[in-house]
Amino acid sequence: MARVVCITLNPALDLAFNLETLTLGHVNRPDSAHLEAAGKGVNVARVLASLGHEVTVSGFLGSENDAPFALAFRQLGLTDAFVRVPGSTRINAKLAEKSGRVTDINSPGMPITPAHITALRDTLNGMFQHTPAPQAVVVAGSLPPGIDQHLFAELLATLKGYGVPLWIDTSGPALLTAIAAQPAAVKPNEMELAEWAGSKLDSDQKRQAAAEQLYASGIEHALISAGAEGVLWVSQQGIWHSIPPSVTATNTVCAGDTFVAGMLHGLLSGFLPQDTLRFATALSAEAVRHVGVGTPHADDFDSLQQHTRVRRLDDTITEGATL
Numbered sequence: 001m002a003r004v005v006c007i008t009l010n011p012a013l014d015l016a017f018n019l020e021t022l023t024l025g026h027v028n029r030p031d032s033a034h035l036e037a038a039g040k041g042v043n044v045a046r047v048l049a050s051l052g053h054e055v056t057v058s059g060f061l062g063s064e065n066d067a068p069f070a071l072a073f074r075q076l077g078l079t080d081a082f083v084r085v086p087g088s089t090r091i092n093a094k095l096a097e098k099s100g101r102v103t104d105i106n107s108p109g110m111p112i113t114p115a116h117i118t119a120l121r122d123t124l125n126g127m128f129q130h131t132p133a134p135q136a137v138v139v140a141g142s143l144p145p146g147i148d149q150h151l152f153a154e155l156l157a158t159l160k161g162y163g164v165p166l167w168i169d170t171s172g173p174a175l176l177t178a179i180a181a182q183p184a185a186v187k188p189n190e191m192e193l194a195e196w197a198g199s200k201l202d203s204d205q206k207r208q209a210a211a212e213q214l215y216a217s218g219i220e221h222a223l224i225s226a227g228a229e230g231v232l233w234v235s236q237q238g239i240w241h242s243i244p245p246s247v248t249a250t251n252t253v254c255a256g257d258t259f260v261a262g263m264l265h266g267l268l269s270g271f272l273p274q275d276t277l278r279f280a281t282a283l284s285a286e287a288v289r290h291v292g293v294g295t296p297h298a299d300d301f302d303s304l305q306q307h308t309r310v311r312r313l314d315d316t317i318t319e320g321a322t323l
C-alpha cells in the first residue's frame with residue numbers, strides 16, 4: 001500500500017439534508033440531517049484510507065470547530081497535518097431531494113494570510129523531506145479567500161518540485177491554473193472543464209477531444225467525468241471510456257472525490273488500465289447511492305464492477321503502467 005498526502009486548502013463541514021422536495025422561500029423539514037468532516041481532499045483521503053493506504057491530510061482548518069475533523073481523522077487512521085488558523089471552517093449545505101437532484105451551497109471559507117501559507121509550506125517541506133517520502137500528492141477543492149491564482153500556482157510548483165505525481169481536482173479559475181501547472185492528473189467534470197475547452201462538453205466525442213487536448217498539453221492522466229454518462233480517460237495507456245452501472249442516485253455529493261481516489265488506488269496498486277477505470281467508476285457509482293464517499297466493502301461491489309462498461313477507444317498508444 002502507498003503513502004499519499006491529500007491537501008484540502010478549503011475544507012468544509014458538509015451538512016447534508018434529505019428532503020422529499022426542496023421548496024424555496026418556505027420552511028423545509030428534511031427527513032434527516034447529517035454533519036460530516038469533508039472537503040474534496042478529505043473525502044479522497046477517506047476513500048484511500050478505507051482501501052488500506054497510509055494517508056496524511058493537510059491544508060487549513062479553523063481552530064474553533066476542528067473537533068469533528070480531529071475525530072474523523074482518528075477514526076479513519078489519517079495523519080493530521082492540517083495547519084490550524086483562527087476562526088471556523090466553513091459549513092456547506094447539501095440539499096438532496098427524493099428525485100436525486102442535489103442543491104449545493106458552498107460557502108467561501110476562512111481568510112488565509114501569508115503567515116498561514118508559510119506555515120503550510122513548512123509543514124509540507126517537512127513531510128516530503130522525511131523518508132520514506134509520500135508516493136503521490138492530491139490537491140483537491142476550491143481556494144479559500146487569501147489564496148489567489150498566483151499563490152496557488154506557486155504552491156503547485158513547490159509540490160511538483162518534490163518529484164511525486166501531483167493529482168488535482170478543482171474548478172473555476174483554479175482549474176485553469178492547475179492545468180497550466182501540468183500536474184500528473186486532473187479530473188474535472190464536463191461542466192467544470194467547459195470554460196477551458198471554450199464550449200459545452202455535452203457529448204462523448206467532445207469530451208474525448210477535450211481529454212486528448214488536455215493530455216497533449218502535458219497532463220499524463222486527463223480524466224473527464226460526466227455523471228451517469230461516464231468517464232473519458234486519456235493517458236499513455238490509451239484512450240478509455242467507462243459507463244457506470246445503473247444505480248438509484250440518492251446523493252451525488254462525493255462521487256467525484258470517490259472516483260479520484262479509486263483511480264489513484266488502481267494506478268498505485270499496478271492494476272491494468274481497464275481494471276483501474278472499472279474499479280473507480282464502480283466505486284463512484286456506489287457513492288451516489290447514499291450520503292458520503294463510496295465504499296468498496298459494499299456487499300454488491302463485485303456486481304457493480306461487473307455492470308460497469310469499460311472500453312478502449314484507440315489501440316495505437318503504447319501501453320505501459322505509469323502513475
Ligand SMILES: Nc1ncnc2c1ncn2[C@@H]1O[C@H](COP(=O)(O)OP(=O)(O)O)[C@@H](O)[C@H]1O
Binds near residue numbers: 190257
Ligand atoms: N447518477 C449516477 N449514476 C451512476 N454513477 C454516477 C452518477 N453520478 C455520478 N456517478 C459516478 O461518479 C463519477 C463522478 O461524478 P460526476 O458528477 O461526473 O463528478 P463530480 O462529482 O466531480 O461533479 C461519475 O464518473 C460516475 O462514475
Ligand SMILES: O=P(O)(O)OC[C@H]1O[C@](O)(COP(=O)(O)O)[C@@H](O)[C@@H]1O
Binds near residue numbers: 140252253
Ligand atoms: O471546495 P469546493 O469546490 O467548494 O467543494 C467542496 C465540496 O465538494 C465536496 O468535496 C464534494 O465534491 P464532489 O461531489 O465533487 O465529490 C463536498 O464534500 C464539499 O462540500
